[in-house]
Amino acid sequence: MPKVYGVMLSPYVRKVMLALEAKGVAYENEAVFPGALPEGYTDVSPLGKIPALSDGDLNLSDSTVINEYIEERYPEPSLLPSSVEARAKARWLEEFADTALVSALSVPFFQRVVAPMRGAETDEAAIASAEAESIPAALDYVESVVSGAEFLFDGKLSVADIAMISPIINAEIGQYTIDASRWPKAAAYATFIRSQEVVQKREAEERAMLGG
Ligand SMILES: N[C@@H](CCC(=O)N[C@@H](CS)C(=O)NCC(=O)O)C(=O)O
Incomplete structure (x- = not known):
C-alpha cells in the first residue's frame, strides 16, 4: 500500500x-x-x-x-484531460497553483493557524499586505482562467482542479474567503470544487484534526 x-x-x-x-x-x-x-x-x-x-x-x-x-x-479514473493541449494547460495551472497561489493564500493560514500553534502572534500587517497585493494578483489570474461553477477541463476533476483548490482550502482555514463580488467566477469555482464528495471528505478529516 x-x-x-x-x-x-x-x-x-x-x-x-x-x-x-x-x-x-x-x-x-x-x-x-x-x-x-x-x-x-x-x-x-x-x-x-x-x-x-x-x-x-x-x-x-x-x-x-x-x-x-x-x-x-493508478490510471482510473484519469485526472488528466483528454487532449494534448488541455493536458499542457492543466500542468501549467498546477504549476501556477503550486507557486503564486500557494504563496499568496498561505499567508492568512500561516499567520492565523500555524503561528499561534508555534506560540507566535498573528502578524495582521502581513495578512493586510497579502490581501492588498499578492492575493488579488493571484485571484485576478484565477478569475481569468476559470469559468465559474464547473471543472477546468472535460467536465471532470483534474490535477489542475486539485492543485487550485488545495491552497484555497488553506485560505479558508485561515479565515480568508474569496470575495464573490470582486472575483465571481473564482468564488463560484471554489464553491463548486469544494462541494465534490472527495474534497468534502478530505476537508472533514482535516477539520476533525484541527478539533472541529
Ligand atoms: N514543490 C514541492 C513543495 C513542497 C513544500 O515546500 N513543502 C513544504 C510544506 S507545505 C515543506 O516541506 N517545507 C519545509 C522546507 O521547505 O524545508 C511539492 O510540490 O511537493
Whole structure:
C-alpha cells in the first residue's frame, strides 16, 4: 500500500491525498511535520520536504512528481484531460497553483493557524499586505482562467482542479474567503470544487484534526 509522508494541512500533501482518494487508492499516512523530520527522512525525501510517497521500493518527493506517478500507476479514473493541449494547460495551472497561489493564500493560514500553534502572534500587517497585493494578483489570474461553477477541463476533476483548490482550502482555514463580488467566477469555482464528495471528505478529516 502506498504511504504518504506529511501532515495533511500542507497544500502539497493535500494534493497527493486528493489524487489518491479521487482514484479510490487506499494509502497510509505518516504525519511528518516540517521542522520535526523523523530520522532517516531524507532517504525518502532528499530535500527534507513534505509530501513524500513510498510505494514498494520506490521513494518519491514533490507533489507534482508524485501525482504524475499516481496517474500512471493508478490510471482510473484519469485526472488528466483528454487532449494534448488541455493536458499542457492543466500542468501549467498546477504549476501556477503550486507557486503564486500557494504563496499568496498561505499567508492568512500561516499567520492565523500555524503561528499561534508555534506560540507566535498573528502578524495582521502581513495578512493586510497579502490581501492588498499578492492575493488579488493571484485571484485576478484565477478569475481569468476559470469559468465559474464547473471543472477546468472535460467536465471532470483534474490535477489542475486539485492543485487550485488545495491552497484555497488553506485560505479558508485561515479565515480568508474569496470575495464573490470582486472575483465571481473564482468564488463560484471554489464553491463548486469544494462541494465534490472527495474534497468534502478530505476537508472533514482535516477539520476533525484541527478539533472541529
Ligand atoms: N514543490 C514541492 C513543495 C513542497 C513544500 O515546500 N513543502 C513544504 C510544506 S507545505 C515543506 O516541506 N517545507 C519545509 C522546507 O521547505 O524545508 C511539492 O510540490 O511537493
